[in-house]
Amino acid sequence: MNTYHIKNLEEYFQAYRESVTEPETFWGTIAEKNFSWHKKWNRVLSWDFNTPEVKWFEGAQLNITENCIDRHLSERADKTALLFEPNDPKEPAQHISYQQLHGQVNKMANVLKGQGVKKGDRVCIYLPMIPELAFAVLACARIGAIHSVVFAGFSATALSTRINDCDATIVLTADGSFRGNKIIDLKAIVDVALTHCSQVSCVLVAERTGNAIAMVPGRDLAMAPLLQKASSECVATVMEAEDPLFILYTSGSTGKPKGMVHSCAGYMVYSAHTFKNIFQYEEDDVYWCTADIGWITGHSYILYGPLANGATTIMFEGVPSYPDFGRFWEIVEKHKVNQFYTAPTAIRALAKENIEFVEKYDLSSLKVLGTVGEPINEEAWHWYDNVIGKKKSPIVDTWWQTETGGIMISPIPYCTPTKPTFATLPFLGIQPALMDENGNEIEGNQVEGRLCIKHPWPSIARSIWGDHERYRQTYFSAYPNHYFTGDGASRDAVGYYRITGRVDDVIIVSGHNLGTAPIEDAINEHSKVAESAIVGFPHDIKGNALFGYVTLKKEASEKEQTILRKEINELIADKIGPIAKLEIITFVPGLPKTRSGKIMRRILRKIAHKEVSNLGDTSTLLNPDIVNQIREIVGV
Ligand code: PRX
Secondary structure, three states: OOOOOOOOHHHHHHHHHHHHHOHHHHHHHHHHHHOOOOEOOOEEEEEEOOOOEEEEEEOOEEOHHHHHOHHHHHHHOOOEEEEEEOOOOOOOOEEEEHHHHHHHHHHHHHHHHHOOOOOOOEEEEOOOOOHHHHHHHHHHHHHOOEEEEOOOOOOHHHHHHHHHHOOOOEEEEEOOEEEOOEEEOHHHHHHHHHOOOOOOOEEEEEOOOOOOOOOOOOOEEEHHHHHHHOOOOOOOOOEEOOOEEEEEEEOOOOOOOEEEEEEHHHHHHHHHHHHHHHOOOOOOOEEEEOOOOOOHHHHHHHHHHHHHOOOEEEEEOOOOOOOOOOHHHHHHHHHOOOEEEEOHHHHHHHHOOOOHHHHOOOOOOOOEEEEEOOOOOHHHHHHHHHHHOOOOOOEEEEEOOHHHOOOOEOOOOOOOOOOOOOOEOEOOOOOEEEEOOOOOEOOOOOEEEEEEEOOOOOOOOOEEOOOHHHHHHHHHOOOOOOEEEEEEEEEOOOOOEEEEEEOOOEEEEOOEEEEHHHHHHHHHOOOOEEEEEEEEEEEOOOEEEEEEEEEEOOOOOHHHHHHHHHHHHHHHHHHOOHHHOOOEEEEOOOOOEOOOOOEOHHHHHHHHOOOOOOOOOOOOOOOOHHHHHHHHHHOO
16 A cells, blocks of 8 residues: 555555554655655654653654755656745736746745855744745755744734744845735834844845835845845755754743744655645646645645645735635636635635625636634535535545644545544544543543644654743643643544634634733733733634723723724734734723632633523632623623
8 A cells, every 4th residue: 555645545544553553664664755865764753742852753864845846856847836826816827837946945045045044043034925935935944944934914023022032133024015905014014023133134125016115224135136146056955854944933821922843854744745645636736725824834735745745836925805705716717726725714704705706717626625724614614515615525624733733633535524514533643632621531432522642743843942841831731641732622423523622722713823811911011901801702704703801990981992992902913913903892890800810711701602691600709799790791
């Protein structure tokens, strides 16, 4: 059996058994047969979830860009690697072949080297979805620099926090980014961020929107002339298997984002192998993932996974609503997309629009439909299946995380029978466990618990940048010897998994992970605010929206409250980004607290959900009367 490409359910079960009984043989064989290495490993895996320490393919040497680009040149030099679809449909798409990608990545690598970037240095990339973003990511990997891509929708404060956390000394950005018919001045955001980052000595600026920007002499350089002059040859730096490849920040339960560190070899093997199987990619297919490269989905399933398989991968600059709500389907028809991967929030938003936006286009090229980022509700699943897939394209509901580097639980299309709202079965090598609140594993089926993973997989994040203890605390302390995901899940009668949502202080809004703590910190900075608590509540399109309970230092009139709401949301947009704005802000005289002073979010959540029939025992609260007062204000 070719375990690199699973083609039916029987093969899946057989490979799964091998992958859990003999993980080292299983992954060792896949790694050896399907990738190019400068030196083979001494040992496939060593691990200890208590330390915690995980090493895959130790002793091996490689460069991921040779696997994603160079090795395809003999057979796929002229094949389109990146297909860039611009924001404006009137602007022509760019087909960037593997040969051209090779040249562009090398040029960018030489530009970085010219600015003194060396192996191990951190490079912050704050670019819109333009080809330079892909070139920059791969150029870092080419020379062994550690990329830290920051989603270009984050605010200046969020950007500076991320630049400083990993001590990046160079930032790549653009003069602006298109968002529908608006231009966002990214360079101005970088300028504000850098007032707090004195170590940054160089900013490379790509030209995209052509709007006027200020350049700081001695620090800022236009990217294009440097690229033009640079050589298109750059020998790849030989990397150790466990050298860091990139840092990607994710929210956590404190205000400080967690810089998840991914390493070279394991990440490459796992992102490539999952891509091949979960999208059943065949040589001439055109694959499209609508995510932004600023998120893990873009790292693993726009760039590394597809390119490691010699695929054609689309990079879309725009949004689903511009110039109208048919844009996604227009692109599917235009490029004859075979695999389409998006988020439930986009599906829900598009399902609300007139069906003509879909029916106008020929979607017959589609073979696989993917979803990721949050639980998909039944209605959205069926719309995706009926209206987009015409019931002939299996839906792969892929569950995974920034921390996992690759897809963990998902159907394999045309192999695993799908079931609405279920991510179904673990991918090869993944050993899930459901735990009860006392830390015991819940055996058997038709059960529900907290989702953990019992054994390492090749692309598990190795640490949190600069804070290994936080890594241990966050993921390995709740359940000894297990990786804790932060999610709840159920397992049905046949062993299919369904992810029920976060069980910690992270709320997923439109597929974006938002920690409550940083948002509360932002609100509390308002001079008139005493305290705040954020909870999630169900929202038709966003999945969840944010509900803020805020106490003020001094009572405010209706009119003052309106102004305060606006100011609070502006503060949040400024500190974190517009994605974290609150849907509802309610001013309350106090927050329900335990006797030890902990805010009882459970009660606030129930009130926001309008589920007040069973609020539980509130008599032990420090201030039990506050619950009825809050209910009255909210009107439930
Ligand atoms: O709660 C789960 C949810 O998204 C979280 C991870 O978010 P992030 O690190 O931003 O990565 C998102 C893209 C991989 C998870 O802990 N999540 C992700 N995929 C699914 C999901 N929840 C339900 N079903 C999914 N398919």
